[in-house]
Amino acid sequence: MPRVNTHLVEKHIRYVIDGYTTQRVEDIKNALKSHLTNLLDDIRISKNGYKISLSFRTPANVRVMQCEEIDELLSKLGVMATRIIVSNVTTYESVTSTEAGHKRLNVNLLIAALSDGKTVERSEGIILSCKKRDGKWMRI
Amino acid sequence: MDENLERIKKNSEELYRLYQEGKELRISNNTLASLLLSAIEEASNYFIELLLSKCGNPTLRRNISARIYNERVVKYELFLAIYYTMQNYDVETIIERARLLSSKWINIINNINVSDKDLNEIETYYTNYDMMEKAVSELNKDESCGILNMLVQM
Numbered sequence: 001m002p003r004v005n006t007h008l009v010e011k012h013i014r015y016v017i018d019g020y021t022t023q024r025v026e027d028i029k030n031a032l033k034s035h036l037t038n039l040l041d042d043i044r045i046s047k048n049g050y051k052i053s054l055s056f057r058t059p060a061n062v063r064v065m066q067c068e069e070i071d072e073l074l075s076k077l078g079v080m081a082t083r084i085i086v087s088n089v090t091t092y093e094s095v096t097s098t099e100a101g102h103k104r105l106n107v108n109l110l111i112a113a114l115s116d117g118k119t120v121e122r123s124e125g126i127i128l129s130c131k132k133r134d135g136k137w138m139r140i
Numbered sequence: 141m142d143e144n145l146e147r148i149k150k151n152s153e154e155l156y157r158l159y160q161e162g163k164e165l166r167i168s169n170n171t172l173a174s175l176l177l178s179a180i181e182e183a184s185n186y187f188i189e190l191l192l193s194k195c196g197n198p199t200l201r202r203n204i205s206a207r208i209y210n211e212r213v214v215k216y217e218l219f220l221a222i223y224y225t226m227q228n229y230d231v232e233t234i235i236e237r238a239r240l241l242s243s244k245w246i247n248i249i250n251n252i253n254v255s256d257k258d259l260n261e262i263e264t265y266y267t268n269y270d271m272m273e274k275a276v277s278e279l280n281k282d283e284s285c286g287i288l289n290m291l292v293q294m
Contacts, residue, residue: 014293016292016293018207055293083206083207085203085207085292085293087289087292087293104275104278105222105225105226105272105275105276105278105279106225106226106228107279107283107286107287109225109228109231109234110221110222110225110287111286111287111290112231113221113224113225113231113234113235113238114217114218114221114287114290114291114294115290115293116235122286122289122290123286123289123290123292123293124289125285125289126199126200126203126289126292129199129202129203131206140199140202140203
């Protein structure tokens with residue numbers, strides 16, 4: 001079996017938000033940092049035309065924001081949110097793979113690659129997810 | 141096997157067959173590449189569907205279908221990440237190669253001239269489909285949910 005060493009580092013709450021904006025990515029990033037004091041420095045934003053996906057995380061011991069709250073915050077930044085997913089995540093580090101030639105899928109390695117880095121953030125499940133329909137937030 | 145799963149799998153296989161027949165008919169490399177990449181996209185859809193059926197979480201299913209189903213680049217990245225993970229590359233190499241190649245494929249879909257070499261390269265990836273399918277179908281419920289939870293955040 002290929003070896004993957006993972007050490008638990010921390011637990012967080014990650015917010016993933018889809019929406020629309022006319023603002024610049026850098027401006028949103030900076031505004032987000034100044035509005036959310038308990039934000040941890042791992043903000044991911046991708047923008048395509050007016051469509052935007054942004055993601056940030058807070059410590060696990062702070063209160064989970066509700067969709068309406070997140071929406072209100074983002075509208076201050078000029079982002080119109082349409083979908084919000086909130087998950088509990090756990091961060092691991094030091095992912096190494098040593099042996100070769102095995103044909104079983106190494107899930108930890110795959111998740112590390114999909115999560116984009118050496119520090120692996122693994123989702124432990126969705127806490128809250130909602131979608132805006134006719135101007136109202138619906139739990140989905 | 142689940143009817144929906146079977147349908148997606150068949151789509152992928154038929155697209156590949158069309159590609160093979162198109163090659164005999166000497167249709168253009170661009171068209172051939174579109175067929176191959178659609179076959180890969182369907183293969184990725186099939187893997188996602190397979191994971192969803194193992195995981196069995198309806199909230200995840202709804203979020204995956206809303207966020208991933210139209211994102212071609214995520215599907216290419218998933219396919220490539222599974223492929224490279226099975227080759228046991230280290231994590232940085234997997235990320236780099238999956239990202240590089242998936243953006244190249246997006247350019248190909250957007251009609252950049254496709255060389256014979258590019259076409260053969262894409263086909264090589266597709267021909268590993270069986271091995272990848274076997275590996276994905278061996279995963280258990282927790283592993284499947286873990287991958288999907290990650291995908292939903294991409």
